Amino acid sequence: MPRLLPHVSSPGGVLAVAGAALLAYAALYASPYELRVLTVAGVYALAAIGFQIVFGLAGALSLAQGAFFGIGAYVTGILGSRYGLPFPVTFPLSLLLPFVLAVLVGLPVLRLESHYFALATLGIAQVVLLLAVNLPDLTGGANGLAGVPGIAAFGVEVPRGRPLAAAVWAAVAAGGLLAWWMARGRWGRALTLVRDDPLAAATLGLDVGRLRLAAFTVSALYGGAAGALAVHTQRVVSPEVLEFPVMVSVLTIAIVGGRGRVAGAILGAVLLLHLPEWFRFLEQSYLVVYGAALLLAIVVAPYGLTGVLERLLPPPAAVPVPPRAWAERERPAGTVLCVEGLSKAFGGVRAVDGVTLSLEAGRVTGLIGPNGSGKTTLINLVSGLERPDGGRVVLNGREVTGWRADRLARAGIARTFQTASLPAGTVLDAVTAARLDRDGSIAAAQAHAGHALERVGALHLGPRDGAALPAALRRRVELARALAREPAVLLLDEPAAGLTDDEKADLAARIAAVAAGGVAVLVVEHDMDFLLPLVDRVVCLDGGRVLAQGAPAAVAADPAVIAAYLGDAPS
Amino acid sequence: MLALQLLLNGIALGAAYALVALGFVLVLNATGAVNFAQGDLVMAGGILAAALAPLLPVPGLLLLPLVLALMAGLGLLLSLAAYLPLRHRPPVAVFISTIAVGIMLQNGVTVLFGPEPRAAPPLLGGGTLDLAGLVVPEQSLAIVAVAALLIGGQQWVFGRTQLGRRLRATAQDPEMARACGVPVTAMVMATFALAAAYAGAAGLLLANQFFVTPTAGGDLILKAYIAVTIGGWGSVPGAVAGALLIALFEVGVSSVLSYPVALGALYVTLLAILVFRPQGLFGEVARRRA
Numbered sequence: 020m021p022r023l024l025p026h027v028s029s030p031g032g033v034l035a036v037a038g039a040a041l042l043a044y045a046a047l048y049a050s051p052y053e054l055r056v057l058t059v060a061g062v063y064a065l066a067a068i069g070f071q072i073v074f075g076l077a078g079a080l081s082l083a084q085g086a087f088f089g090i091g092a093y094v095t096g097i098l099g100s101r102y103g104l105p106f107p108v109t110f111p112l113s114l115l116l117p118f119v120l121a122v123l124v125g126l127p128v129l130r131l132e133s134h135y136f137a138l139a140t141l142g143i144a145q146v147v148l149l150l151a152v153n154l155p156d157l158t159g160g161a162n163g164l165a166g167v168p169g170i171a172a173f174g175v176e177v178p179r180g181r182p183l184a185a186a187v188w189a190a191v192a193a194g195g196l197l198a199w200w201m202a203r204g205r206w207g208r209a210l211t212l213v214r215d216d217p218l219a220a221a222t223l224g225l226d227v228g229r230l231r232l233a234a235f236t237v238s239a240l241y242g243g244a245a246g247a248l249a250v251h252t253q254r255v256v257s258p259e260v261l262e263f264p265v266m267v268s269v270l271t272i273a274i275v276g277g278r279g280r281v282a283g284a285i286l287g288a289v290l291l292l293h294l295p296e297w298f299r300f301l302e303q304s305y306l307v308v309y310g311a312a313l314l315l316a317i318v319v320a321p322y323g324l325t326g327v328l329e330r331l332l333p334p335p336a337a338v339p340v341p342p343r344a345w346a347e348r349e350r351p352a353g354t355v356l357c358v359e360g361l362s363k364a365f366g367g368v369r370a371v372d373g374v375t376l377s378l379e380a381g382r383v384t385g386l387i388g389p390n391g392s393g394k395t396t397l398i399n400l401v402s403g404l405e406r407p408d409g410g411r412v413v414l415n416g417r418e419v420t421g422w423r424a425d426r427l428a429r430a431g432i433a434r435t436f437q438t439a440s441l442p443a444g445t446v447l448d449a450v451t452a453a454r455l456d457r458d459g460s461i462a463a464a465q466a467h468a469g470h471a472l473e474r475v476g477a478l479h480l481g482p483r484d485g486a487a488l489p490a491a492l493r494r495r496v497e498l499a500r501a502l503a504r505e506p507a508v509l510l511l512d513e514p515a516a517g518l519t520d521d522e523k524a525d526l527a528a529r530i531a532a533v534a535a536g537g538v539a540v541l542v543v544e545h546d547m548d549f550l551l552p553l554v555d556r557v558v559c560l561d562g563g564r565v566l567a568q569g570a571p572a573a574v575a576a577d578p579a580v581i582a583a584y585l586g587d588a589p590s
Numbered sequence: 591m592l593a594l595q596l597l598l599n600g601i602a603l604g605a606a607y608a609l610v611a612l613g614f615v616l617v618l619n620a621t622g623a624v625n626f627a628q629g630d631l632v633m634a635g636g637i638l639a640a641a642l643a644p645l646l647p648v649p650g651l652l653l654l655p656l657v658l659a660l661m662a663g664l665g666l667l668l669s670l671a672a673y674l675p676l677r678h679r680p681p682v683a684v685f686i687s688t689i690a691v692g693i694m695l696q697n698g699v700t701v702l703f704g705p706e707p708r709a710a711p712p713l714l715g716g717g718t719l720d721l722a723g724l725v726v727p728e729q730s731l732a733i734v735a736v737a738a739l740l741i742g743g744q745q746w747v748f749g750r751t752q753l754g755r756r757l758r759a760t761a762q763d764p765e766m767a768r769a770c771g772v773p774v775t776a777m778v779m780a781t782f783a784l785a786a787a788y789a790g791a792a793g794l795l796l797a798n799q800f801f802v803t804p805t806a807g808g809d810l811i812l813k814a815y816i817a818v819t820i821g822g823w824g825s826v827p828g829a830v831a832g833a834l835l836i837a838l839f840e841v842g843v844s845s846v847l848s849y850p851v852a853l854g855a856l857y858v859t860l861l862a863i864l865v866f867r868p869q870g871l872f873g874e875v876a877r878r879r880a
Contacts, residue, residue, distance in 0.1 A: 078682070080682055080685060080686075124861070127861055127864055127865040128861070128864050128865075131864060131868050132823075133682070134624055134681075134823070135819065135864055135868065137624070137685065138812075138815045138816065138819055138860075139860075139861065139864065141811075141812055141815065142812060142816075142857040142860060142861075143857075145808065145809065145812050145853065145857070146853060146854050146857050149850045149853055149854070150850065150854070152850075153848075153850040262805075263693075263805075263808050264693075267689065267693050270686065270689065271690075274686065304697055304698075304700075304701045306693055306696075306697040307693075307694050307697045307698055307701065309693060310690045310691065310692075310693035310694035310697065311690070311694060313686065313687075313689070313690035313693070314671065314672065314687055314690035314691065314694070317676065317683055317686050317687050317690065318675045318676065318687065321679070321683065
């Protein structure tokens with residue numbers, strides 16, 4: 020992210036110098052035609068900034084940005100040329116209609132897998148284009164509408180040329196600053212986690228659907244604003260503004276410029292809008308070049324030009340924030356989580372079949388059973404990643420059966436995964452993500468994340484790349500991330516897998532310390548030497564049912580448990 | 591009688607859509623990624639057939655093998671340029687690279703052949719048969735027969751041959767297939783070739799009745815995408831059934847109202863299906879990763 024007061028040799032500095040050069044060119048040298056190209060580049064930059072939020076940050080491939088652009092254009096075009104309404108009326112309405120459409124389409128599909136979102140947004144684009152061509156009484160049909168007035172508000176008219184270019188680029192600057200400010204805060208971080216690992220985001224208390232919907236509607240606002248300004252520039256509106264090349268241009272600008280970066284959107288727009296000017300001999304085939312540029316960028320430089328810039332001139336490392344403990348709260352003793360008759364079937368397989376168990380504050384419960392006995396499914400049910408078919412889950416006296424993962428996470432359930440994957444980025448950032456819904460600022464979240472890392476003895480890993488850590492260290496960081504949630508219930512899925520004996524002893528001590536703080540802990544584990552001394556109770560599953568539960572020694576000696584593990588009757 | 595006529599038209603259109611959707615879902619299963627260029631490949635096949643026709647004045651049926659072969663070659667190029675360099679990246683990268691290839695195809699064709707609509711020759715003849723009062727265009731019957739043959743051929747290859755077993759293994763679990771000695775890269779390339787060839791066939795079939803313009807691909811990719819979604823993401827028979835359903839819906843609603851209304855209604859129906867039955871009408875095959 021470019022900083023506001025950059026060091027000149029940083030990417031931000033290079034971009035600031037480039038921006039100043041562009042400004043000087045526009046103010047002093049550019050011909051009327053060149054100013055027009057720059058103005059159109061500004062329009063596309065604005066549309067692409069919105070696209071950076073929904074696609075670059077939130078990772079949802081929207082194919083509707085062209086449609087929002089076109090709808091904004093038509094609202095301004097129709098109201099301006101048919102009804103003579105002024106800019107202060109048409110501009111807000113050009114933002115409102117795309118926004119409403121984004122809510123209506125986004126609500127049903129944004130919780131689904133991303134390919135359904137791409138389809139739904141592609142559908143909007145096709146339907147809106149068809150409407151524009153086939154409603155000639157409203158839209159002027161294939162010919163469109165001419166005579167759209169320029170920008171005029173409160174008695175001031177903005178004439179073509181430098182004033183219009185300045186107005187459009189002022190909008191780009193305002194929109195860009197707003198987007199940059201949103202991207203660098205808690206909301207931007209939450210979106211990138213939703214993009215990189217939606218499953219982890221949900222278990223860290225982030226409402227994935229709502230975040231994606233917010234990003235999508237914001238992108239619609241930017242698209243509508245860009246479309247309105249485009250029509251004020253062209254003074255005519257025709258179905259061209261709704262055709263797929265607009266969408267492709269925005270996508271190409273964002274990818275070539277630099278995915279997720281506001282500066283990338285601006286850089287890409289200026290560059291790609293000038294491409295046809297620099298290569299006049301291409302004439303109508305400039306879109307072939309756009310296609311080639313898009314393909315080349317996605318293959319060779321997936322983070323675009325700003326990504327290349329950041330690699331050539333790496334920004335100085337962030338100053339580490341000193342860790343700070345959060346205020347420990349009083350935790351009620353006794354039963355925290357009650358599971359009664361919980362069931363889940365996949366097709367004909369009853370993965371969890373009427374399981375009843377309870378977890379108590381300050382106690383560690385072990386969950387054992389052969390592979391496929393339903394341990395992970397049980398954790399998925401309790402943490403909300405799967406919905407139970409039957410039974411009840413009660414948390415702190417409140418029925419929470421069938422709640423979504425993010426709601427359960429906010430209610431106090433935290434978990435780790437068997438695979439322990441961390442998103443790309445630093446370890447500190449990964450743990451900071453767990454505090455986004457609790458702390459008021461990024462700095463506070465980072466300080467508390469540092470504390471969580473300290474508690475598992477991993478503070479020194481903070482600046483390292485999480486995705487590149489060996490599995491044993493990833494598990495440790497994941498545990499810190501779960502602790503940062505200050506959970507009432509902690510569910511650990513095979514936390515000791517792949518650890519050495521020393522590391523296991525260290526891990527056991529840390530888990531015991533967490534439980535001593537009043538947390539109800541459930542540990543799934545195969546290693547009995549690790550598990551039995553650690554836990555207060557053991558529950559053994561087999562075929563989705565509870566085979567035995569009780570004190571560790573008693574369960575370990577239970578003939579049925581031994582038979583289930585060895586697959587043979589004890590002799 | 592009108593209903594029967596519409597049914598016939600719908601089935602002929604659906605047969606061509608089914609070829610498009612089939613290519614889409616085969617690539618989806620083999621790579622886990624959406625091939626967004628599938629609609630533009632159909633367009634390219636149609637334009638290719640229309641461009642070859644004056645050079646080779648033979649019925650469309652004899653042009654078909656040539657179009658299939660040339661399009662298969664294009665499919666191989668597509669996999670080399672837009673899939674293989676991105677195979678270890680998230681599926682969205684392939685989505686974007688195939689958008690890029692689609693836009694290159696679309697505009698490349700416009701530059702080479704111009705933007706005007708073109709027609710491909712009919713498969714056999716342009717006449718109609720009169721079956722008990724029902725006007726049956728020969729082309730419609732030929733479309734259904736050719737599509738049935740091609741889809742049947744795909745089912746036979748996948749179900750009964752060593753090549754088909756390898757292709758299915760690649761689609762089910764590429765890592766495991768590679769461990770078992772299946773040449774996964776070659777199989778993925780073969781899948782792209784097959785998908786492009788079937789798209790080309792669909793282009794030849796559609797370009798006779800409906801003409802073809804360089805921008806026709808956008809509408810077709812949407813239809814294929816919807817067909818695969820309502821048929822159950824990843825299901826091959828579901829994709830074919832979904833394509834038939836869409837075509838019948840489109841022909842039925844268009845006959846009473848108009849094509850724009852039909853497309854609008856199709857889209858609203860799709861949104862409703864996504865809300866109430868996101869796994870598709872027949873159930874999702876591609877298991878989500880947990």
